[in-house]
Amino acid sequence: MVRTERIGDVLHVTFDRPEKLNALRRVDIEEVTGLLDDRDLRAVVFRGAGDRAFSAGVDIGEFLALDGPDAARSFITALRDLLAAVRTVPAVTICAVDGHCLGGAFELALAADLRVVTTRARFGLPEVGLGIPSVIDAALLQQFVGLGHAKEMILTGDVHGVEAPQVAALCARPVAPDELEAAVTALLDRVAGHTRTVVAAQKRLFETWQSTSLAEGAARSVDEFAGVFAAADTRAALAAYRSSLGGG
Numbered sequence: 001m002v003r004t005e006r007i008g009d010v011l012h013v014t015f016d017r018p019e020k021l022n023a024l025r026r027v028d029i030e031e032v033t034g035l036l037d038d039r040d041l042r043a044v045v046f047r048g049a050g051d052r053a054f055s056a057g058v059d060i061g062e063f064l065a066l067d068g069p070d071a072a073r074s075f076i077t078a079l080r081d082l083l084a085a086v087r088t089v090p091a092v093t094i095c096a097v098d099g100h101c102l103g104g105a106f107e108l109a110l111a112a113d114l115r116v117v118t119t120r121a122r123f124g125l126p127e128v129g130l131g132i133p134s135v136i137d138a139a140l141l142q143q144f145v146g147l148g149h150a151k152e153m154i155l156t157g158d159v160h161g162v163e164a165p166q167v168a169a170l171c172a173r174p175v176a177p178d179e180l181e182a183a184v185t186a187l188l189d190r191v192a193g194h195t196r197t198v199v200a201a202q203k204r205l206f207e208t209w210q211s212t213s214l215a216e217g218a219a220r221s222v223d224e225f226a227g228v229f230a231a232a233d234t235r236a237a238l239a240a241y242r243s244s245l246g247g248g
Contacts, residue, residue: 002031003049009042010192011035011091015105018050023059024104026075029082036085042199043092043192045184046108048099051177054121057103063130076135079104083137086111088207090200092191096184097121098177102159107137110144113206114191115170116184118177123167124159140210144169195233201225 003014013032015022036044048054058079066072086093086108093112095101100122101109109115109123125134125141134154142150149166152158162171175183201224209217228234 002028002035004035009040010188011038011041011044012047013044014047014049015055016049018048018052020059021053021056021100022048022050022105023056025059025062026078029078029104033078033082033085036082036089039090041089041091042194042196043094043188044086044089045094045096045188046112047096048105051099053100053102054095054097054109055102055105056100057105057126060130063132079107080136083107083111087137088203090196090203092199094184094187094191096180097123098180100124100159102126103134107134107140109170110140111137113203114187116180116187117162117171117174118180119162119174120177121171121174122159122161123170124157125154126157126159128155129157195231195237197228197231197233198237201228 001016003016005012005014013035015024015028017023046054062075066075092114094114094116095109095112097109097115097117099118099120102122102124103126106123106125125138127134138154141153144150145153145166145168153160153166158166160166162168162174205217205221205224208220212220
């Protein structure tokens with residue numbers, strides 16, 4: 001089950017199957033993808049219920065039900081669409097990770113803009129042990145941890161705590177479990193007040209930088225920079241900043 005709460009412009013999404021380590025079913029994946037169609041959001045926070053897992057990834061029953069390549073393609077396309085929505089929604093996406101974060105859930109954490117993790121968070125891509133490859137946003141792992149560590153994690157399927165060098169770059173300043181919500185709130189205070197125009201532009205640029213050459217990325221950056229000046233909230237933000245500096 002997916003539990004949601006909207007507080008102002010912030011959507012809180014909780015994976016709520018603690019007895020199954022919040023494992024994801026296709027219905028959950030598609031529900032969350034639909035939630036991210038809301039273009040009025042400023043931020044989205046993902047959590048897992050209970051104290052054992054953010055999410056153990058895709059429920060193994062979903063894989064066992066795939067009766068051939070067509071069914072497998074359909075399922076993994078749904079997961080691809082969720083991860084793409086997390087990357088491209090014009091809002092800041094945050095994963096609050098406590099406990100296990102595995103497989104497709106780890107890919108979701110990689111797709112998110114920011115991660116707040118506890119000292120008992122554990123990360124891994126165990127798919128190879130199930131006879132299936134790690135796919136989609138697992139491709140981002142090497143940018144966080146380096147190619148060598150990424151290959152080791154994927155090919156062994158090992159699970160690592162936040163203290164391990166394989167995942168240290170994912171886990172800047174892990175907090176105690178009872179400090180997680182305060183840390184998320186503090187981060188929201190820093191990122192959820194920016195203009196919708198600038199966040200949308202920055203998210204588009206993140207995708208551009210991932211998928212184009214430096215030259216093309218720079219050229220499209222020029223277009224994005226120019227484009228934000230068509231929006232009233234850009235002028236308002238500039239004026240407010242000048243006023244905060246005492247510039248009147």
